[in-house]
Amino acid sequence: MSSFMAKLQSGKGYLLSAIIVAGLQTLILGTIIQSRASILSNGAEVLLKTAPVDPRDFLRGDYVVLNYDISSVPVQTVSGGIPAEVGERVLWVRLKKQEDGFWTVTESSFHELPPQPETVILRSLPFYSGALAAGDNMRVEYGIERYYVPEGKGKPIEEARNDGNVAISVRVSADGSAQIRSLLVDGKAVYDEPLY
Amino acid sequence: MYRGRLERDLSLWVGKGLLGQETAGALLAEYDSRPASFSLGRVLMALAAVLLAAAILLVVASNWEAIPRLVRVGGILALIWLVHIAAARMLARGATAAAGGLLVIGAMSFGGAISLVGQMYHLSGDEQTVMYLWFTIATISAILFRSGAVAVVAGFLSWASFAVYLENNDTHWIGFDPWMAPLMAVIVIGLVRYTGAERARHLAYLLLIGWLAWLYTLYEEIAVALAFAIGGMAAFVLTAVPLPRIASLIRSAGAAPAFYSFLVAVIGFLLLHIEIEDGWRLVVLGVATLAASVLAIALHGRDNGAVRYLAYATFAAEMLYLASVTVGSILGTSSLFLFSGLVVALVAWMVIRLERRFSANAQGERA
Numbered sequence: 417m418s419s420f421m422a423k424l425q426s427g428k429g430y431l432l433s434a435i436i437v438a439g440l441q442t443l444i445l446g447t448i449i450q451s452r453a454s455i456l457s458n459g460a461e462v463l464l465k466t467a468p469v470d471p472r473d474f475l476r477g478d479y480v481v482l483n484y485d486i487s488s489v490p491v492q493t494v495s496g497g498i499p500a501e502v503g504e505r506v507l508w509v510r511l512k513k514q515e516d517g518f519w520t521v522t523e524s525s526f527h528e529l530p531p532q533p534e535t536v537i538l539r540s541l542p543f544y545s546g547a548l549a550a551g552d553n554m555r556v557e558y559g560i561e562r563y564y565v566p567e568g569k570g571k572p573i574e575e576a577r578n579d580g581n582v583a584i585s586v587r588v589s590a591d592g593s594a595q596i597r598s599l600l601v602d603g604k605a606v607y608d609e610p611l612y
Numbered sequence: 613m614y615r616g617r618l619e620r621d622l623s624l625w626v627g628k629g630l631l632g633q634e635t636a637g638a639l640l641a642e643y644d645s646r647p648a649s650f651s652l653g654r655v656l657m658a659l660a661a662v663l664l665a666a667a668i669l670l671v672v673a674s675n676w677e678a679i680p681r682l683v684r685v686g687g688i689l690a691l692i693w694l695v696h697i698a699a700a701r702m703l704a705r706g707a708t709a710a711a712g713g714l715l716v717i718g719a720m721s722f723g724g725a726i727s728l729v730g731q732m733y734h735l736s737g738d739e740q741t742v743m744y745l746w747f748t749i750a751t752i753s754a755i756l757f758r759s760g761a762v763a764v765v766a767g768f769l770s771w772a773s774f775a776v777y778l779e780n781n782d783t784h785w786i787g788f789d790p791w792m793a794p795l796m797a798v799i800v801i802g803l804v805r806y807t808g809a810e811r812a813r814h815l816a817y818l819l820l821i822g823w824l825a826w827l828y829t830l831y832e833e834i835a836v837a838l839a840f841a842i843g844g845m846a847a848f849v850l851t852a853v854p855l856p857r858i859a860s861l862i863r864s865a866g867a868a869p870a871f872y873s874f875l876v877a878v879i880g881f882l883l884l885h886i887e888i889e890d891g892w893r894l895v896v897l898g899v900a901t902l903a904a905s906v907l908a909i910a911l912h913g914r915d916n917g918a919v920r921y922l923a924y925a926t927f928a929a930e931m932l933y934l935a936s937v938t939v940g941s942i943l944g945t946s947s948l949f950l951f952s953g954l955v956v957a958l959v960a961w962m963v964i965r966l967e968r969r970f971s972a973n974a975q976g977e978r979a
Contacts, residue, residue: 425758430700433756438696441722441749442689445729449685452733475727477673479734504787541737544786562736566675596734612682 453611455595459587460536462511462519463600478570479562480599482584486511486538487561488553489524496525498548507540507556508592518583524554539592558594560586565607576601618643654709658761661713665720672724672731681732688725692718703757712761719750719765740780740789743773751799760809763800767815770796774819778826785830793823801865810866817872824876828883837883844877845904852911871918874908878926885933894937895948901930902952906959 423429465485472478489509491498499505510523512535519536523529529537540556548554563584565573576582583600598605622639625631668688679687695718702711723746730738747769754762774793781789800816803809828836851862851870862869881901888897905927912919934945 421755421758424756425703427704430703430757431697433753434696434700437718437749437753437756438693440752441692441725444745444749445685445689445725448726448729449732452729452735456733473673475669475673475723476731477675542787544781544784557737559735559737563734564675564731566677567673610682612685 449612452595455587455589455593456597456609456611459589459595461597462513462536462538462586462588463517464584464586465518473562473564476562476564478567479564480570480573482561482563484558484561484584486519486521487556487558489521489556491548491550491552491554493521493524494526494548495523496527499526500547502544502546504542504544506542507554509538509540509556511536511538536588537592538588538594560584560594560596563596563599573599573601573606615640615643651709654712657709657713658716661716661761662720665717665724668717668721669724669727672728675731681728684728685725685732688721688728692721692725695721699757711757712759715753715757715759715762716765719746719753719762722746722749723769739776740773743769743776744792747773747796751803754803754807758807760804760807760812763803763807763809764812764815766803767800767812767819770800770819771815771822774823783826783829790823793819797823805864813865813868817868821872821876821879825879834884834887837880837887840880841877841884841900841904842880844873844875844880845907847873848877848908849911867916867918870912870916871922874912874919874922877904878922881926881930890937898930898934898948899952902927902956905930906956910959910963 424433486509489507493509505526508525508527508529509521510529510532511519512522513519522535531537538558541559543554543556545554563573573582583603585597585600587595587597589595596609598609599607619640622631622636626633626636668691672684672688676684695714699711699714699718702708702714723742726742726745729735730742747766750762750766750769753759754766770793773796777789777792797816797819800819801813804813804816824840828840848870850858851873853859881897881904884897885901888894905923908919908923908926913923931949934948
């Protein structure tokens with residue numbers, strides 16, 4: 417091992433190090449891009465209702481916070497039992513299309529839900545929850561709570577929200593990961609969202 | 613700092629005729645040739661790298677529409693490959709400063725690239741995973757290139773990762789993620805030892821101390837403060853114990869282990885003072901704090917300036933505190949100081965006798 421390290425830290429070895437480090441970074445980025453693009457191209461499509469505001473991330477820039485109707489899940493919808501102990505857990509929710517075109521929660525569970533026709537199952541990010549009572553609502557996130565926009569372009573979306581409806585169309589993979597496809601103001605996409 | 617003192621001492625020795633002018637010049641030249649010593653060019657190179665990396669991160673954050681995002685991803689990937697290969701060539705040629713700068717840009721660009729992907733696909737809630745990935749990449753790069761500059765980047769990323777944890781979890785303890793901060797600190801210390809980036813050591817120790825302080829905010833109890841004081845003093849005494857295996861490990865780590873373990877103990881004593889305000893427990897605590905300061909000076913006072921000054925400061929602050937709160941009555945405080953003064957004087961007398969005997973022995977051996 418140490419002789420291998422010594423070889424790496426001399427002449428041509430440095431080039432090998434460079435290829436390993438840069439290659440590894442490329443691989444990680446490629447994997448993330450591909451996993452996301454595959455949800456976009458193959459996932460099931462759902463439309464969600466939102467209420468945005470406008471802060472900024474240090475590394476990713478301006479974004480619009482997306483707060484969905486489905487971010488608040490009533491405890492009454494939980495099937496398959498509620499864990500008694502306090503802890504970190506994941507919630508699976510079943511979404512069904514309503515008459516107005518938006519999708520809403522019909523069932524939720526702390527265990528994986530079986531697929532059913534005309535419904536889509538969404539998996540939440542791990543969240544910390546205490547004891548739950550029957551009338552409570554659970555705050556959950558799905559990893560689609562931010563829509564990044566070019567610098568200074570968040571305001572018009574915010575204003576559009578005040579005038580009309582802002583909706584988000586989302587693609588969901590078979591394992592329940594969600595991926596934003598587009599942000600719609602009055603039913604029209606504000607930005608093109610290509611696969612790559 | 614050290615160079616200035618070295619130069620003064622050398623000229624003093626030359627003046628006294630203990631050392632030839634040539635030897636003094638050679639000693640100073642040897643110090644200047646060490647890679648860790650200050651070089652303006654090297655520092656400016658590192659600053660340039662940090663500025664360039666920040667520029668890249670900000671271009672990503674601006675989400676600039678003029679460049680299609682696939683071009684942005686391609687551009688940043690090309691940059692990653694370019695800087696790493698250029699760094700490899702620089703290292704092969706022995707230009708370590710330039711290579712360090714390029715590797716810093718490479719490690720920082722990865723953060724930019726992964727943020728760019730997050731931005732492209734509107735990902736949220738993955739900030740912690742991103743920090744883990746980023747830290748891992750920096751660690752691998754620091755090991756493979758044996759680069760001190762990248763070890764420093766890893767040190768700062770460990771802080772950023774802990775900051776992201778605290779922000780995302782409202783400073784609560786949830787799951788196993790809180791353990792990542794001490795784990796990262798250990799990894800950074802490992803990197804420091806391997807790459808020789810001595811000063812980056814403090815990043816790891818400060819992260820550990822910040823983590824401990826956070827623990828106290830979670831459980832504001834006397835037991836935790838007591839654990840800091842006792843644990844800190846125990847670790848501090850351990851750094852002075854002449855066990856061969858531990859001693860060589862600690863000596864190679866310089867002044868830091870003794871100083872930071874004593875600092876944890878002092879923080880523990882400070883927290884205890886906040887919890888305990890009067891009665892016999894305050895007397896015990898006051899005596900324990902004074903004794904800890906005296907012990908610190910006795911064990912590390914000669915060789916470790918940082919420990920010495922922290923111990924002086926603790927001793928002085930404790931004296932002032934006890935005098936201001938008065939233990940029981942003014943007369944009570946006075947008798948406490950009288951008693952403490954006598955004990956310290958006794959210790960001083962014994963230490964002076966021991967030191968005399970040691971120096972007599974040492975001279976006897978030399979003769």
